Amino acid sequence: MREKLGEILIRKGQINQQQLSEGLMRQKERRKKIGETLVALGSVSEDNVYRALSEQWGVEFIAADVLAAKNANALSVVPEAFAKEHFVIPLALTESTIVVAMADPDDIVAVDNLEKLSGKRVETKLASPSAILTAIENSYEKIRKQGEVSEAIGDLQFFATSDEDDESMVDMSKTGTQEDAPVVKLVNLMLADAIKSRATDIHVEPYEEALVVRFRVDGVLQEVMRPPKASHAGIVSRIKILSKLNIAEKRLPQDGRFTVRTPEKEIDMRVSVLPLVTGEKIVMRLLDKGAFAFSLATLGFVDDDAMTFRRWIRQPYGLIIISGPTGAGKSTTLFAALNEIKSVEDNITTVEDPVEYHVPGVNQVQTKAKIGLTFAAALRSILRQDPDKLLIGEIRDEETADIAVKFALTGHLVFSTVHANDAPSTITRLLDIGVPPFLCGSVLNLVMAQRLVRKICQHCRVEYEPDKEEMMSLAIDKEFLKGRKFSKGRGCAQCRNTGYHGRTGIFEVLEMRRNIRSLVFDNANQDEIRNAAMANGMIMLREAAFQKIFSGITTSHELLRVTVQEI
Numbered sequence: 105m106r107e108k109l110g111e112i113l114i115r116k117g118q119i120n121q122q123q124l125s126e127g128l129m130r131q132k133e134r135r136k137k138i139g140e141t142l143v144a145l146g147s148v149s150e151d152n153v154y155r156a157l158s159e160q161w162g163v164e165f166i167a168a169d170v171l172a173a174k175n176a177n178a179l180s181v182v183p184e185a186f187a188k189e190h191f192v193i194p195l196a197l198t199e200s201t202i203v204v205a206m207a208d209p210d211d212i213v214a215v216d217n218l219e220k221l222s223g224k225r226v227e228t229k230l231a232s233p234s235a236i237l238t239a240i241e242n243s244y245e246k247i248r249k250q251g252e253v254s255e256a257i258g259d260l261q262f263f264a265t266s267d268e269d270d271e272s273m274v275d276m277s278k279t280g281t282q283e284d285a286p287v288v289k290l291v292n293l294m295l296a297d298a299i300k301s302r303a304t305d306i307h308v309e310p311y312e313e314a315l316v317v318r319f320r321v322d323g324v325l326q327e328v329m330r331p332p333k334a335s336h337a338g339i340v341s342r343i344k345i346l347s348k349l350n351i352a353e354k355r356l357p358q359d360g361r362f363t364v365r366t367p368e369k370e371i372d373m374r375v376s377v378l379p380l381v382t383g384e385k386i387v388m389r390l391l392d393k394g395a396f397a398f399s400l401a402t403l404g405f406v407d408d409d410a411m412t413f414r415r416w417i418r419q420p421y422g423l424i425i426i427s428g429p430t431g432a433g434k435s436t437t438l439f440a441a442l443n444e445i446k447s448v449e450d451n452i453t454t455v456e457d458p459v460e461y462h463v464p465g466v467n468q469v470q471t472k473a474k475i476g477l478t479f480a481a482a483l484r485s486i487l488r489q490d491p492d493k494l495l496i497g498e499i500r501d502e503e504t505a506d507i508a509v510k511f512a513l514t515g516h517l518v519f520s521t522v523h524a525n526d527a528p529s530t531i532t533r534l535l536d537i538g539v540p541p542f543l544c545g546s547v548l549n550l551v552m553a554q555r556l557v558r559k560i561c562q563h564c565r566v567e568y569e570p571d572k573e574e575m576m577s578l579a580i581d582k583e584f585l586k587g588r589k590f591s592k593g594r595g596c597a598q599c600r601n602t603g604y605h606g607r608t609g610i611f612e613v614l615e616m617r618r619n620i621r622s623l624v625f626d627n628a629n630q631d632e633i634r635n636a637a638m639a640n641g642m643i644m645l646r647e648a649a650f651q652k653i654f655s656g657i658t659t660s661h662e663l664l665r666v667t668v669q670e671i
Contacts, residue, residue: 109138112156113148123147154207154232163228166195166205168235172243178202181222184244185326186601190214193231193239200224205231205239213564213594217601244330287338290331291346294339295364297328299371301600304390304431308343310336310383322558322607323431326600340377340384347375355379363393374458391460398440403433404608406651409643412613413552417441417519422549423512425499425534427524433556433609434521435460438495441519442466451490455482456497471497483507496520502538509539512547525668526645527553527614528634531624545616545624553612555645557652557662560591561599567591570660578660579669591656608657610648610666615640 110124119127119142127142136144139153151168158165171193178194181202187193191207192214202222206214209228218226231239294317298306303319315336318325331339344351347360358377363370374389400410416424424441426434439461446452446465457471457479467489469482479496480503486494487507499505499520512518524530530551534544567589574590575581593603614620614637623633638644643651649663 106160109153109156109160110142112159113142113152116152116156118148118152118156150232150234154230158230161209161230163209163230166229166231166235168232168238171205171231171235171239179243182218183221183600184240185328186217186221187240187244188237189595189601190217191233191236192218193236193243195229197222197224201227203227203229205229205236207231207233207236213596217596220596287335287342290335291339291342294329295373296366298388298390299364299366299369301328306386306388306390308336308339308386308388310380310385312382315339321600321602322604323556324558324602326602336383340386343375343386343388344377347373349375349377354384369393372458391458393462398436398443400437400440400444403437403440404652404657405611406643406648409611409613412615413441413550413611414444416550416615417445417517419517419549421512421515421517423508423518423520423547424550425520425522425530425548425552427522427527427530427533427551427553428555429523431556432554433607434554435497437552437554437609438519438521439463442493442495445493450492452493452495453486453489453491454495454497455479455486456495479504480507483511487511491516493517494519498522499534499537505534505537505539509543509547513543524553526634527551527612527642528630528637531614531633532630535624535627541624541627545621548616548621548624550616551614553614553645554609555649555666556607556609557649557658557666558604559606559608559657560659561593561596561603561605563598563605564594564596564603565591565656566594567656574660577664588654589656590653590660592659603659608652610645610652612642612645612648614642 110119110127113119114121114124123142123145127138127145127147130145131138131141139157142148143150143153155165178197181197182192182194182204190211193205194202195205196203202218202224204218204226206228207230208214209230215226215228294306298319301319301321303321305320307318307320307325309316309318310333313333315331315333316327317329317331318327341351344358344360346362348362349358349360357379360375362373362375364373365371370393372391372393374391376387378385378387400414405413416422426437428434435456442452442454443463446463451467452465453467453469455469455471459468459470462468469486471477471479471482479498479500483496483504484507494511494516496504496508496518497520499508499522508518508520522530522533524533530553531544531548535541568591570578570585570590575585593599595601595603599605617640619636619640620633623636646663646667646669649658649667652658653660653663
């Protein structure tokens, strides 16, 4: 039988009985391990706690001053994000074994994933969490500085284009002095890794002492690498060259684009350069130019909402509005709707900024404000193109709203988006833009608010009972949870240790029934509209998120991240 940690510390003279008793009392209050509690109380150092744990578990302890990776190949096997998440640092690699130092050698999930990542048996040593974090930062920084990560490019090929000269392409995979430059390899690696990771955005952020690269995956930013600070100027210049931007201008924001072509797909990269006090920050938006691959069946609608949405998108005329913040999946939903209703009998035209998806059978116009091709200008021309159905990327101003309403009034079906928090406030937003209440009430068929929540990784999904703190944050009680289970992802190699993989939608569908139209005619406020819609059976975003939680699709963390509790 193992000797208790407190007893070992007393035997070694690290703490006395009074300190142990105080620690045990505090442990019950905070529900933390006794070692953490004693360190927090200042009774003993973290180093001494882990030396005692080494004796208790029979695992070799490695002190902070000698904790370092002896083999760079071992580091290449374990991703830095995984190492930080599980407090593990790889030390050595042999033909059959990977040697690692861990803060918790009993972490079966981490050990199992290490075996999958390396394909080898895991031999564990013990080290303190702070020593491991320091070793991770120092060891992985050496890899980044040596440029070893750039060898992961493989046989991907990249081409650069621009709006001004679509015929000009540069093969970035060719060999040569310039193409073999470390900065070129680093940028290529960044782009290749982003595409492989399903990233929607790449952030290159300069700080005083570091250069950080983050990817937005499934709507959340993740740090992926820290290139040497000295490489910042080279990375910025390389991306500016690809985007046909002015490399000499460092004081003003710039926007550009280029295309990355791989054997599997073609990605349009929208580049934004913003000068900060610490240097130029670059954000690249990745748009897959391949065929549109979504359908209404795969977006996450519950059956009743799907039936309602399908009914209204098949009407001959009227206005359908989808609302939500940037990145809520509004365009995806609209194009899934167009994909479902398109036919050879209809002329479907879209006006977008930018064109995100290419849909066969749909005429797509991209606005170009620099030459005067605004939403309003494009729409005035489209009136003479004999359209049946029209998609307007976004209603931003009174002029665009006026044209959209007139289109809907004259026998056309119009789809568009508006930035608003929920479905009822979308109606009041249209009124604020300048649409008269009698027109707004007449032409609107359906208003839908939506958000995207991350889905739990099915490879590491586990059920659990929420604690009191979680229930308080969700503003729910035990009665509400009777017979229900929460789920979460533990983190595994398949989901890059995040616990999530992919996204799904939650929807708030407001049908413009007669009572709602009457309220709009009377210029009612959004609370009155909301109450009437809920009486009609509308499910609010938060309720829709709870349905996804109880179905084991998403987590309470995602609900809190994307929805607001009404007070």
